[in-house]
Amino acid sequence: MQRTLATIAVALLAGLSPLEAAEVAVSATQITSFGDTGLDGRVGRLAFRGGLALVAQDDTFGGLSGLTTTGPDQHVSFVTDRGSFVAGQLAYDDTDRLFGLIGVTVEPIRNSKGDPLPRQYAKDAESIDTIYRSGIPVGVRVGFEHLTRVADFALTDGVPGGAAREVELPGWLDDLRTNGSLESVCIAPPSSPIAGSTLLLTEDHEDGAGNHAGWLLGQNDKGPISYAVSPVVFPTDCAFLPNGDLLVLERGVSMLTFSMALRRVAAADVRPGSVMTGELLLAVSGSAIDNMEALAVHQAPDGETRILIGSDNNFNDWQRSLLLEFALLD
Template sequence: MQRRFERKLIRACLPFFLLIACVAPAAQTEPVVQVDSVLTWSHPAPWFGGFSGVEVNADGTRLIAVSDRGRVVQARMVREEGRLVSLELEKNAPLKGPKGKALSGKAHDAESLARDNTGQLYVSFEHNHRVARLDSENGVTTPLPKHQDFAGFEPNAGMETLAAHPDGRLFTTPESGGPASGPFPLYAFDGNSWAITAEIPRRGPFLPVDADFAEDGTLYLLERTITPLGFRSRIRSFDLTAPALGEETLLTSGPGQYDNLEALSTWQDAAGQTRLTLLSDDNFFVMQRNEVVELILAKPGPGD
């Protein structure tokens, strides 16, 4: 339902999107984040698009992404002096169930991707809310145990986030959260079962759409809201061991500044800089694009 609402809103606001495309909005980026590259990733195949989850490898040369139409893709990240300039599609496969049959209908709606400290990939799905191990080479998924709360998540507002902590635990939070004014529950999987370990404060109209952990255990949360003038994105960071979770807002974009950013992966480059690679979900709609945005977290200066 919410996906249809998003598409209807996009079409209704089409004249505003065109205006925004012609007049770029002023950035609302806090000084701790630098925008390093923004590009559009395209491919003629009809299945290409709808990317909602991404993982970048340790040296930023390749990525794996999943789409909400049940596809896993692998691509080479082409860089010039460290800056991302293009992506080259290398492999793709339909997502499949444990017995190797391609997922279909609402069962194939993949929303997030995570890689643990052993290299194992995991994917989350909404509608039929679940998390599964993923073999990126053949697309086979093997479901993990569920928490009892998962069955109560809204049909199209479930586990849009999935992140692997350096200690091996998986974390997820639903897009819908609890009450409209309440926090978002953060679930952790210890290899056997899920449990709520924290609550992410709700700030304004933004909803969680992806998350990832850095090597130091910092959780980066990508959020989104929709306005008549276009999508807005926000990135917050959290320290799960700190009082009040050490919450910090790193970026808040203006309406239409970026497309429908739904996927986030964090990694560290050769210079020791933390980078955030973001992908947008184009909803397979002609007026949207599969946008790739790469950010660099500025290092604190002396005295900061």
């Protein structure tokens, strides 16, 4: 069952320069079932906590490929296929259910000179995670495919922007030039054995042994890492749980139907030289999902640790921008 809500946020501001963030009106429809499962019902190893279907009339909103929390009070940021940051605040009702995304802004991602990315080949941002210093969010780290690279950006009041600061990558990853290259970027939390290291996972590039190739960037934990291949689905994002375990979101398409899987990798298995094989938490296909590409772990207003999974509509009218929320049961 779905319940349509009033449009949230404000109309698109007029007269802004191309380098300024534009506010965009986003309408949210609450999602209160997941397939045959209602609110708080069990799906795999998770409980469904609700979700949103997001729509905006402005054509800069869409293609939401990566997601991270960027500050207190449920501030979040996405990256898009067309090289933009989409920032906003998750709104919850008095029962701690998502009911909107408010204060939404869209701003072009910039290069190292502070200019908007010049061509689509360079704009395909696929993943984002937040950089913390002493528990304070100070920036975001973004991964791009096609023109494969990783870059850091500043945070101002929970909104990312400014000139890119590129991160050095190993040669084999830097040389990849496909849409199956770098898909997932996530930074290990203090509880992880590799705390502070950045995990990079490719979508469809083999390590030489038939696994998805990856790399760990860190001072003490640096080097190759791999992720085991699963039938039909490919990794599209990753996020660490507070205890250091890793979540990997997988997405596939078969007979024009999307499928999704979520796996959990033990913290001890996320290390250089490892081939990670995750424990399956959720596997689903059909109309309850879309092109699921974004993953984040955050704390709801009631303190519960929740998992956000978002979809990339590729700026197509026939696809949806979904934001689904779950909680781990065990």
